[in-house]
Amino acid sequence: MSQLPTAPPSGFRDFLPASCAMRARAAEAIAQVYRRFGFQQIATSAVEDLPVLLGKGGGENEKLIFKLMKRGAQLEEAKTSGGELADLGLRFDLTLPLARYYCRHGSTLPHPFKAFQMGAVWRAERAQKGRYREFHQCDADIIGSDSPLCEAEIISALLTAFEAAGLREAPQAVVNDRELLQAVLSEAGLPAEKTAAACVALDKLDKTGVEAVRGELEALSGSEVARRLEELLLSKPGDLERLSRFQPQAAARVREILSLVNGLRADSAVFSATLIRGFDYYTGPVFEFRSPRLSGSLGGGGRYDRLTEKFGGQPIPACGASIGFERLLLLLEQEGLETAPGPDAVVTVFSEQLRAASLKAAAALRHAGYAIDLYPGAGKLKKQFQYADAKKAAYAVVIGPDELAAGQATVKDLATGKERSVALDSLAEAVKKG
Amino acid sequence: MSQLPTAPPSGFRDFLPASCAMRARAAEAIAQVYRRFGFQQIATSAVEDLPVLLGKGGGENEKLIFKLMKRGAQLEEAKTSGGELADLGLRFDLTLPLARYYCRHGSTLPHPFKAFQMGAVWRAERAQKGRYREFHQCDADIIGSDSPLCEAEIISALLTAFEAAGLREAPQAVVNDRELLQAVLSEAGLPAEKTAAACVALDKLDKTGVEAVRGELEALSGSEVARRLEELLLSKPGDLERLSRFQPQAAARVREILSLVNGLRADSAVFSATLIRGFDYYTGPVFEFRSPRLSGSLGGGGRYDRLTEKFGGQPIPACGASIGFERLLLLLEQEGLETAPGPDAVVTVFSEQLRAASLKAAAALRHAGYAIDLYPGAGKLKKQFQYADAKKAAYAVVIGPDELAAGQATVKDLATGKERSVALDSLAEAVKKG
Numbered sequence: 001m002s003q004l005p006t007a008p009p010s011g012f013r014d015f016l017p018a019s020c021a022m023r024a025r026a027a028e029a030i031a032q033v034y035r036r037f038g039f040q041q042i043a044t045s046a047v048e049d050l051p052v053l054l055g056k057g058g059g060e061n062e063k064l065i066f067k068l069m070k071r072g073a074q075l076e077e078a079k080t081s082g083g084e085l086a087d088l089g090l091r092f093d094l095t096l097p098l099a100r101y102y103c104r105h106g107s108t109l110p111h112p113f114k115a116f117q118m119g120a121v122w123r124a125e126r127a128q129k130g131r132y133r134e135f136h137q138c139d140a141d142i143i144g145s146d147s148p149l150c151e152a153e154i155i156s157a158l159l160t161a162f163e164a165a166g167l168r169e170a171p172q173a174v175v176n177d178r179e180l181l182q183a184v185l186s187e188a189g190l191p192a193e194k195t196a197a198a199c200v201a202l203d204k205l206d207k208t209g210v211e212a213v214r215g216e217l218e219a220l221s222g223s224e225v226a227r228r229l230e231e232l233l234l235s236k237p238g239d240l241e242r243l244s245r246f247q248p249q250a251a252a253r254v255r256e257i258l259s260l261v262n263g264l265r266a267d268s269a270v271f272s273a274t275l276i277r278g279f280d281y282y283t284g285p286v287f288e289f290r291s292p293r294l295s296g297s298l299g300g301g302g303r304y305d306r307l308t309e310k311f312g313g314q315p316i317p318a319c320g321a322s323i324g325f326e327r328l329l330l331l332l333e334q335e336g337l338e339t340a341p342g343p344d345a346v347v348t349v350f351s352e353q354l355r356a357a358s359l360k361a362a363a364a365l366r367h368a369g370y371a372i373d374l375y376p377g378a379g380k381l382k383k384q385f386q387y388a389d390a391k392k393a394a395y396a397v398v399i400g401p402d403e404l405a406a407g408q409a410t411v412k413d414l415a416t417g418k419e420r421s422v423a424l425d426s427l428a429e430a431v432k433k434g
Numbered sequence: 435m436s437q438l439p440t441a442p443p444s445g446f447r448d449f450l451p452a453s454c455a456m457r458a459r460a461a462e463a464i465a466q467v468y469r470r471f472g473f474q475q476i477a478t479s480a481v482e483d484l485p486v487l488l489g490k491g492g493g494e495n496e497k498l499i500f501k502l503m504k505r506g507a508q509l510e511e512a513k514t515s516g517g518e519l520a521d522l523g524l525r526f527d528l529t530l531p532l533a534r535y536y537c538r539h540g541s542t543l544p545h546p547f548k549a550f551q552m553g554a555v556w557r558a559e560r561a562q563k564g565r566y567r568e569f570h571q572c573d574a575d576i577i578g579s580d581s582p583l584c585e586a587e588i589i590s591a592l593l594t595a596f597e598a599a600g601l602r603e604a605p606q607a608v609v610n611d612r613e614l615l616q617a618v619l620s621e622a623g624l625p626a627e628k629t630a631a632a633c634v635a636l637d638k639l640d641k642t643g644v645e646a647v648r649g650e651l652e653a654l655s656g657s658e659v660a661r662r663l664e665e666l667l668l669s670k671p672g673d674l675e676r677l678s679r680f681q682p683q684a685a686a687r688v689r690e691i692l693s694l695v696n697g698l699r700a701d702s703a704v705f706s707a708t709l710i711r712g713f714d715y716y717t718g719p720v721f722e723f724r725s726p727r728l729s730g731s732l733g734g735g736g737r738y739d740r741l742t743e744k745f746g747g748q749p750i751p752a753c754g755a756s757i758g759f760e761r762l763l764l765l766l767e768q769e770g771l772e773t774a775p776g777p778d779a780v781v782t783v784f785s786e787q788l789r790a791a792s793l794k795a796a797a798a799l800r801h802a803g804y805a806i807d808l809y810p811g812a813g814k815l816k817k818q819f820q821y822a823d824a825k826k827a828a829y830a831v832v833i834g835p836d837e838l839a840a841g842q843a844t845v846k847d848l849a850t851g852k853e854r855s856v857a858l859d860s861l862a863e864a865v866k867k868g
Contacts, residue, residue: 004483038825042449043454069519071500377579
């Protein structure tokens with residue numbers, strides 16, 4: 001029999017216990033913050049109908065989507081007729097499923113609706129260092145309100161969540177507005193049909209630098225427009241007041257968001273005229289979270305007032321953001337968070353004859369609220385102590401024939417190596433930490 | 435533009451907030467019990483290479499698997515050459531990925547290794563009531579020990595987890611042993627090559643009843659063998675001692691498991707000679723969990739000492755079990771668990787001018803540990819109170835211009851309708867529950 005691979009497919013990952021414990025802790029901390037901000041958790045399926053994922057145009061997203069093959073007779077039929085071979089696909093973000101969900105369930109939900117989601121998404125991108133084909137997102141969205149309070153609440157929630165997850169250095173929120181950007185592009189003389197291409201060029205600013213972006217803008221629309229854009233956008237991207245006259249309403253919205261967020265945490269949000277955020281469904285404010293210790297962002301979001309139209313609904317004002325969980329974990333790991341906590345004690349098993357006694361002692365300790373690892377088997381105590389060390393347990397408990405006859409157990413402190421005898425019915429006291 | 439579907443694909447589900455809160459609570463309760471039993475959480479990817487999922491034979495599992503189409507040039511090449519169109523697939527359980535994981539990482543893990551996993555699995559089965567194509571499993575496994583203590587620990591952990599998840603009526607564990615069953619089948623004169631077919635017939639006992647199963651066994655191996663099987667297996671399936679002589683070692687193992695489990699919880703585990711459990715990788719004890727209020731099982735597992743061989747490893751003794759999370763939730767919902775808890779308070783927003791004051795009050799309350807829903811917008815207070823009712827908040831907080839000038843807020847108890855004035859800096863006291 002030929003051997004099967006033991007690694008997951010390229011771009012997919014296994015998680016070892018320490019990493020998994022860190023992920024679970026961070027995810028729970030984020031969920032608790034979202035709940036504390038009044039967001040209600042929802043969930044959708046990992047799998048969507050392909051037309052939902054492809055949207056009207058298909059183009060942009062199509063390359064991202066892992067498609068699921070049709071099955072059985074439908075697959076055979078498609079093969080014979082040369083029809084579509086796939087009918088389903090894996091979701092590539094949590095926002096599109098949310099829009100579908102809201103169009104279906106909106107009438108039964110509170111209005112406005114504050115939702116959060118935690119889950120995996122999949123993108124069929126080329127796997128490379130730090131970029132995975134399966135990764136997790138933690139989204140918070142408010143559907144049904146056009147108030148800048150939504151942006152402020154969501155930005156504050158994410159800043160609080162980063163802190164709760166254990167990030168020592170607070171990220172900063174960078175805010176822009178699509179309408180303001182559009183006005184500046186027009187002002188510089190860029191034809192409307194070149195907006196998308198200009199945004200693609202601007203979006204590379206962090207990666208390629210000013211020179212390269214100016215070059216691309218020149219190639220796109222000539223040197224005069226590129227010069228104007230450089231002057232307006234690239235030279236002082238943080239100066240909101242200078243650009244405000246091109247779209248006063250959008251500028252006022254950004255100013256309000258910054259004021260509300262910075263009112264809670266000084267200097268936690270700044271304006272940048274060159275922030276783009278890739279998704280084309282954003283209609284107003286956009287923002288992302290940056291750490292000085294990470295290129296790229298820790299997450300981001302924005303206002304998307306028209307996404308529900310795709311599902312035949314009325315346009316509904318909506319705003320949301322996503323934490324890039326994998327990038328957050330990367331930072332947390334760099335900060336060297338402690339490894340997974342071990343159990344309070346490992347209860348050893350002296351012999352096959354005495355395993356019921358150890359099982360009972362373990363059950364009593366667990367019932368008292370302790371995390372107790374019962375050694376799964378029997379064998380030399382030395383090996384069992386090594387196991388207890390490997391599991392980072394605080395204590396090892398031994399119940400041999402002499403101990404059992406005397407109604408006692410030996411408790412070994414694994415840090416100091418000290419042992420003491422304890423009555424079986426006061427074991428819980430003995431393994432108390434500290 | 436044609437309208438997109440707002441429902442998820444057939445067999446897939448959306449979860450509303452109340453249902454999602456119940457699921458999150460149950461999952462966290464189960465994870466806590468697993469941790470308290472010394473299991474360490476691990477995770478693998480949702481997607482595996484197809485050969486890993488298909489195994490050597492393919493046959494049995496192939497129908498279950500959602501296959502992911504190749505992408506780009508590889509897909510074109512496969513289409514032209516008539517080759518395989520899919521290269522990846524969604525996992526259909528958590529045990530096979532665990533075996534792969536252990537073969538890859540085993541040398542760096544504690545030995546024996548106690549692992550737990552929580553996650554979605556996918557099966558391309560016909561969608562029907564109560565059967566989903568995406569569902570969650572909560573697995574606990576011990577790899578590297580052949581002690582019956584493993585089965586006892588795992589069964590105890592699952593019984594404790596069911597209780598912790600909130601199930602009022604405790605399920606019972608039903609235990610059998612594949613080697614014992616095999617010995618009884620041989621004793622009855624069934625040829626070895628018909629074992630699998632006989633197990634398929636026996637597995638239907640709960641669904642189709644004794645008559646139908648006897649009929650199938652007769653058709654399979656003649657009336658004499660069927661008569662013997664009925665006498666041995668179907669007439670008194672709970673009588674372990676009667677069958678013990680056909681495989682004394684396996685019977686002793688079952689007896690030990692029952693004794694250990696029942697020593698902790700009386701009558702929580704019983705023997706049944708007709709328990710099969712579908713998966714063909716089980717090599718010894720098998721068990722499942724049954725509730726009188728549910729046909730079928732709440733989960734199950736068994737010993738699978740040879741699964742790692744598929745990945746070229748040595749055979750490693752292993753034992754594990756899975757909670758059928760969807761079925762557990764079905765029971766919890768039938769028991770009518772309370773709906774999602776609301777926030778401690780909704781802080782209303784009196785006007786656009788005063789939203790910063792409300793945002794600050796909300797931030798202070800959240801900082802004090804309360805779950806606070808800030809109304810996302812402004813508008814009539816009446817509408818905001820209705821929103822607070824819909825969110826099941828305990829209190830609504832109003833900060834109007836008069837209140838703000840006096841450094842106060844109005845706190846409305848939403849259950850009684852009573853209002854009182856509270857100093858802004860002692861708001862936290864006022865929204866304390868009870």
